[in-house]
Amino acid sequence: MAQVQPKNDSDLTPPPRFGGRQSFPRPASAPRPKSSFGDGLTSLIIALVIIVGGYYLLTTYTNIQLFQSGPRFNNQWQAVFLSNGQVYFGNITDISRKQVTLENIYYLQNITQPLQRSAADGETGEDANQQLTLVKLGNELHAPEDTMYINRDFVVLMEDLQDEGRVVQAIQRYIDDQATQF
Numbered sequence: 001m002a003q004v005q006p007k008n009d010s011d012l013t014p015p016p017r018f019g020g021r022q023s024f025p026r027p028a029s030a031p032r033p034k035s036s037f038g039d040g041l042t043s044l045i046i047a048l049v050i051i052v053g054g055y056y057l058l059t060t061y062t063n064i065q066l067f068q069s070g071p072r073f074n075n076q077w078q079a080v081f082l083s084n085g086q087v088y089f090g091n092i093t094d095i096s097r098k099q100v101t102l103e104n105i106y107y108l109q110n111i112t113q114p115l116q117r118s119a120a121d122g123e124t125g126e127d128a129n130q131q132l133t134l135v136k137l138g139n140e141l142h143a144p145e146d147t148m149y150i151n152r153d154f155v156v157l158m159e160d161l162q163d164e165g166r167v168v169q170a171i172q173r174y175i176d177d178q179a180t181q182f
Contacts, residue, residue, distance in 0.1 A: 059097065077168050078102075080150060081157040088137075088148065089167055092158065100155055102148045105137035106171055134170045 078092045080102055087108060094101035113129045138146045161168050 077161040077163075077171065079157075079159050079161055079167070080155060081159075082150070083154045083156050088150075089134075089161065089171065090137075090148075095158075096152075098152055100150045100152060100158065102150060103146060105146055105148055106134050106167075106174075107137065108132050109135045134167065134174065136174060 076091060077089060080088045080090075080092070080100060082088070088102055088105055089107065090102045090105040092100060093103050109132070111131050111133055113131065137148070138144060163169075
């Protein structure tokens with residue numbers, strides 16, 4: 001039996017299968033086909049990922065807040081309760097994801113004054129009378145500035161104080177007393 005030799009290289013390529021597509025080389029002068037919907041969708045997804053990633057990095061690693069949705073306080077005085085039980089009163093001037101800035105700061109201090117029991121009670125000894133006093137930050141031995149930057153991880157609660165409250169009235173008395181001394 002004699003073998004048939006192909007006449008040229010194009011005879012070596014198998015014919016396309018039923019339903020298959022055969023690609024032909026495009027002439028250099030032919031226009032490119034317009035991009036499909038999938039290409040535009042891919043570009044849109046990539047752009048969204050870049051924008052969301054940039055926003056995340058910007059707000060996480062800097063103090064820049066593009067869309068602040070934190071609390072807005074209506075009154076002049078606020079209370080900031082910390083996880084260690086300490087409460088500070090003052091003016092919240094800034095709130096970010098990482099910290100709360102408090103100015104004009106006051107806090108409560110527990111002063112224990114010993115009381116002596118009378119001999120008529122049948123016992124002698126001392127009892128303690130505990131009294132809370134409002135202290136202005138800055139009057140301590142180390143004389144801190146009157147601005148505090150509190151880590152948000154330790155803030156349990158922030159709230160407005162009413163002008164009729166005992167704390168705000170005590171703060172106003174302190175401010176009035178300081179004004180009359182000078």
